[in-house]
Amino acid sequence: MTLVLLYLVVLVLVGIVLFAVGSVLFGRGEVLPPLPQATTAAVLPASGVTGADVEAVKFTQVLRGYKTSEVDWVLDRLGRELDMLRGELATVRAAHGLDGPAEGDGPDGAHALPAEQTRGDA
Template structure:
């Protein structure tokens, strides 16, 4: 009987420790509250995004977030690509876009 009680006690202690470790590692699974209307966590213009806009993006730093050097590298690559593509477009691209929207 004593062996069975000891076994149950050890299983309960191990289970409690696993629960605590999982809670620390994975968090409490709390959902974030909704953002107020018309707000975002990052800022980009709705139209006419440039490489400078992408390079200026900033993300919140969190304990379990993305590696900052990788995000910076990706943003630099994306910004350079946007600049290359915009350089290939005709200068009157925005004027044509305005005409297309009005028709």
């Protein structure tokens, strides 16, 4: 029994030595530098964000969910895009003499979906 234990200890020591030599010779792989402050790995186009762009966004997962700074950045970016589009829409409506929401728009100015699309039967 002692001989088996001795072989096991020697085997573990040889494994540790081989791992240490391999780490020194080959390194531990390329380590990417951290992202600069206030940047994110999430990607959106500079303008003209589409639904496919939003679906393609991937967030870094951390211990308790997603990385908050990345989610905040995407929400801010989408908010600016919506504000820009609503501004353009208001300009077009003013140019054509339309004052209020277009026919069929909801009470907040958002376009109301037909009943079959709101149920998800599209």
